[in-house]
Amino acid sequence: MQELKIIDLGKKDYLSTYELQLELVDKRIRGEIGDVLVLVEHTPCNNPRSK
Numbered sequence: 001m002q003e004l005k006i007i008d009l010g011k012k013d014y015l016s017t018y019e020l021q022l023e024l025v026d027k028r029i030r031g032e033i034g035d036v037l038v039l040v041e042h043t044p045c046n047n048p049r050s051k
Contacts, residue, residue: 002034009040017042 009017017040027033 005034005036007036007038009038011041011043014042 009020017038021038024033024036024038028036
């Protein structure tokens with residue numbers, strides 16, 4: 001059975017977390033890393049569509 005790596009980022013802004021996710025996806029596609037679960041709480045964003 002393959003191991004699952006868990007990364008707990010705590011509270012982090014959306015953009016830096018998104019950039020990290022893109023890096024992880026690239027590494028996963030290239031077979032450099034296994035499965036990863038990212039835990040994160042985003043800081044509030046100012047989105048006019050959110051309620």
